[in-house]
Structures are given as structure tokens and as C-alpha cells.
Amino acid sequence: MKIIALYSLKGGVGKTTACVNLAYFAAAGGARTLVCDLDPQGSASYFFRVRGEKKFGAKKLLQGGDDFIRNIKGTDYENLDLLPAKMGYRSLDIVLHGLKGSQKRLKTILNKVCDDYEYIFLDCPPSINLMAENVFMAADAILVPLKPSSLPLVTYDKLLAFFDKKGFKTSSIYTFFSMVESRKSLHKQAMMEMAEAGEKRLLSSAIPYRSIVEKMAFNREPLPCFEPGKKVSQNYEDLWDELKNKMKS
């Protein structure tokens, strides 16, 4: 079992769409896959049209009983399951602070289903707190989408600094350019700079900015389901293949 966290300190960088589409390709390739929607906004759950049970929230999740497993739902796609988000997750951090072994809690919980899934994707809320530390502890790969303008690059550097300070391994971090507008010179320049800096964690596959990606929220399904022939669907598939191979080596 490999755990892949989609994480960004900044919102609106295409994190959830990447999570949904990558998980879709993982499952379509025949691997049992689970998406955990940890973001109280619940965008991933919305894309998959899944609602959580009423009596489930941060506490039930973190206690780590069978409630967590019982709340996993099958999506419309073979091999792909989802743990839907709950508004209650906004108190995840508060609940965590009151628990023993608070940094490893998420890892322990996910281990319960390690035999059932080959890949677990975590769609994380944009914040840097104890919950985020749990994600960093648990994940085999932390995938950070970067919008190629200066501010996201600054937050990316901050993330690396945070890892160093806390003693997390930066080797599990991967990043890719997201929402790229190739006409914008600012984007081009930012991408060039990062490439020149020889950033090892940067994946070569990039996701362009396309309005059809936004249509996912309207259609409520992964992009390859309604636009299988579009280039951008292919971009997501390439990104998945690249990440998958990186994790193997």
C-alpha cells in the first residue's frame, strides 16, 4: 500500500482535481484505490457524488475504530472507493491535540485498510498544523501542485523549510506545475527558473489551465470520464504514470 497526499499550503491550485483524476487513473489501471477526502469543504466527495453518514466526524475518524471503515463508499468506478469528507473535519486539529501519539494517528488508522488498497490518496485541506503533520508522517508521497507564479513558489519554499525544521524527510515530496497558462510570460519565467535551479522533486508532467477542468464540478465526474480524448486528460494520465514510476524507484 502506498499513500499519496495531495497537499498545498495555498488553496485554488488544482489540488482536488488532481487528486480525483490521478486516483481515477490508478483505479482504471486495475489497482484497488481509496480517496480520503480530508478537506471539510468536501470537493472530492462532491465530484464523486458521495455523501458521508450523518453520525461521523473528526472524533469518529481519529478514534480509529471500525466507523472509519464503515464509512468508506464505493464510487461509480471500479476499484475506486472514497471516504467522504464531513464538515466536522474542521475540528480535526483540535481533536488531535487531545489524543496520544497525535502525530502518527492518521498512519495508524490507514494501516487498518492496508490489505484492501494498493493506493490511498489523501485530499488535504490547505493548512499547516498538526493534521498536516499527520499527513506528512503517513504519506509515502506528498504531491504539491504549483501554480507557476511567484507566490506559490514562496509557499513551496516555506513547506520545505517546515519539513527541515520538523525533521520530516523531504525526499517524499514531489511537485508539479498546475494551472499553467503558457501565454503568460510570468508563468514561463517561473517554470524556467525552477527548472534551472535543478529542483529534483519537480515532475516533468504539467497540467495546463483549461476551462474544461472546471467543468468537472458541473458534471461531477473525473475529467477522463467526460473528456477522454482531450489533451489535458492525457496530461493527468502522464502525471500519474510518472509519479507511479518515481515511487517504485
Added chain:
Amino acid sequence: MQIRLAKPTVFRFADDMTLDFFEDELQQAFPCKLLETENVALTYFDTFDWRLYRNNFVLLHNGKRYELRTIADQKIVAAFNSETIVQLGFWREFPSPELQQILRPVLDIRAAQPIFVLQRICKKYALLNKDEKTVLRLQLEYNASPVASGDDQKLCFLHINPVRGYDDELAKLTFWLEKAGLRQIASNFNVIASQFSLRPPGEYSSKFNLQLSKENSVGETLQIIFRDLLSVIRQNENGVRDDIDTEFLHDFRVAIRRTRSALSQIKGVLSDEDAAYWKKQFSEVGGMTNRLRDLDVYLLKEEDYLALAPESLVAGLKPVFRSLASDRKKEHRKIAEWLNSEKYRAVMREWEAFLDKDDSFTQGARAAKVVQKTASQFIYKKYLKILRNGKRLDARSPDQELHDLRIECKKLRYLLEFFKSLYPEKEISQMIQQLKLLQENLGDFNDLYVQQQDLARLLAKAPENPSDIKVSAAAIGGLIGILYQRQLQVRLNFSKVFARFGRKKSVSMFEKLFAA
């Protein structure tokens, strides 16, 4: 994981319900979406003795690919794309290593053949909730014979594949289906096979398994036994003639041997003349196929022999087997002609007529007696003889005596199997099991002996190319040596095995069951 997930289920339509009607009703009761419709011709495979079925497998070809599924939940175990349909398939002949690996222990030396074909229309539906999310996956299945016929051969099923986390929806649908008159069944294969296959699934087995009645006389019972054996002979004729696999001939011969054994062991039922006449007839019929069976056995052992021989001698054995294979071809042609011959057919017709005449079985002095007591007498007498003869044997006894004991054991085995159903199942199975262990030891001894003889005979049958002769002779000589060593080892074990067979506990069990 601790959570129990709902499993796929299958429902059968009520006989008078059509697919169209059901679809209308379903669409009115539940929001759903038709995903795809498939129309495929399916070919189902199995061996003559249903080895796939008995191992809970279904092997089918759908025009594009082979699928090996489990009967119970229809899960695909292995699949491979291939548009051509294997007409006759030993495990080796299925062109997928994955499939071969699974089929090998199941099919063993038997060939899988097409057993029936059908035309299937398959409609896949998704049941949706208010978010238009799929909460259940359904598959409607309409099966019909590809050959249009007067009898309305249609079978409809509904498969439900639950989606995790939507158990309430599953319960709701199940309740609705039951109200609509659909019935949940364990597997649709049994229903389909019973309707479309010419032979009921699982019906044929090479094991002798006949339910006898304690009330019948010895005469009536023998008649039933002979009829059953005749049906086995008849059922295997086509397979022998068409050379589907070597087990047809084997089963054919075993049924004849059992017939002969019953003729000579269950005495005092037929008139003496009849008994003598039929013994002679069946001895001839059985003898006809000896040579073909011998050749089958050689060739079946080819791999073993080649594995046994030192590598330097393997090349010497290969021409011998090539020559045997060509002999077998000729011999099979001879037997196929013989099975079609008026001579063979006349004997079988005459035997059939003899079995249909009730007074054939009232001539002898024992014929009218109640079966069980007489059966017990036959069995017990044979058992005592084996005990007596076996006790005299040890590691130095001549081969012939071990051979004779093996024959007696086989006779006892047949008797026990004929009359098995008259005795308590648990006890009789235990006894057969004990006898089986003894037979295995004696059988191994005999096989090793026969193989040495066979190989020596092969020496005489030298390959045509004289330069091969020396190498082949050396190879065969080497093999004989190895087999002889093994035979000595088996013989050393005999005393131990026989002591177990003849220990007090099992003797008193035999006494209790058959000497009372």
C-alpha cells in the same frame, strides 16, 4: 478488515416474466440508467467427467476471449483474448500461461471440450440515488438456445453487484425483487447447464456410485449393477472412437473389468452356461483394447521417464517414444474400427437384451436371496482369504505371490464398491480407505515391475536408425536399474502396510460389519 461487505447475488426470473416487462417495472420503481447492451454467443467447456464443474469453475468463450470464472460468484479467475475456439483442449493447449497453471491440476490428463452453446443478451444498468450516483450495479441476462426450436428455451437472470456503503439501497431492491416474484439462487450456471447441456452437470463420474436397495434380491441387484456398468461402457464409446483423451478408454476398460469381476465373484445368480458365456465374451472385449491401453500408459509416462533418465541418455529415449506414438496411432485406428464393427455391436446388443430379460437373473441357486446377507458372505470370504495369504508374505516372497495378493485385493475392492450403499457410510468408507492403502503399496510394486518388463520389451523394439540402437539400449537399461531399486524399497514397506491392514481393530470392524 472487520467489516463484512455485501457479496454479488443472482436472482432468477419467474417463468412467466419477460425481460421487457421486468425492465419497465424496474425503471418505474427505481431511478436507473442503461449503461450498455451486449449480445454474445457463449461456448461452455468442461471435461467429460465435469472436472471444472466439480472444482467450482466455469470455462467459457464469448467470441472474443476465454474466461475462467468461479461458479459461485462468477468472479473472473483468468482470462485471455483469442478469437479461435479450441475444440479439444488439454491444459497445455490453452494459449495462456496463467490459465494453463490453473487448469493443469484440475484437468490433469483429461481434455476440455465444448459442452453447450447459448446466445446471451446482457443489459447493464446502474441504479442511481438523488445525486445520480450509482448505488447498485445490475446486470440483466437473457439466455436462449442459438438454435431456434419449438420449446421456448429462455432463461432470465438478474445479477446484483453491490456498491460499498449502499446497503440500504441493496436491501430495498432485494425486497422489491422478491415481491416481484424473483428468486435468489446460489448460481445461475446450474440452471443454465441443466437446460442447455445435453448431459446434466456433474452426472458422469468414473467412480462406481450406485444406490442399491436392501429389499432387492441378489438377482435384481446384479441386474442393476450390470446395467449401470453397461451405461458407463456405452457412454465412453464415442470418446474412445474420437480419441478425445485417454481416460475414455480407461473408464471403458474399468467398466468391463468390473463387469467381469461381478460375473465371476457374484456366483449363483446366472445359470452356469450364461455365466461362462459372458465371461468369455467380456474377456475378449476387454482383451481387444489391451495393446492400446499399454501404449497410452507408455506415452503418458513419457515425461516421467525422460525426467528419470540421466541427461546423457534422454536423446536415446526420444526416438523410442516417437516410434511408440506412431504405433499408437495405428492401434487406435484399429480400435475405432472395431467399435464400429458388427462383431462388437452384436455382442453389446446381445448383452443389453440379456440384461432386459428378468429371468436371466433367476436361474442360479442364490438369485432369490436377499442381497445384503449374500453380499456380506462374498465380502467376508474374500477378506479372510487376503488376511490368510498376506500373513504368509514377507520381504523375501516371490514377486508372483505379491502379484496374486494384489489381484485378490482388487476383487475385494470391487465387491465393497458394488455393495457400498447397503452398509453404513462411515464404516464402509473407512474400510475402503484401509484397503486402498494396501492396494497402493501393492500397486506401486506391480507398476514398477510392469514398467521394467515394458522397458525390456522396448529394447526389442529398436529404432529404425541403427546408430540410435546403442544409445536407446543404454538409456533403457539405465531406467530399468532405477526402477528396480525403487521396487525393492516398496517391497520393504509391504510388511508394515499389511500389518496395519490386518491389525485387531480393523479385523473386528470387518467382522462386525460382514460376519454377523
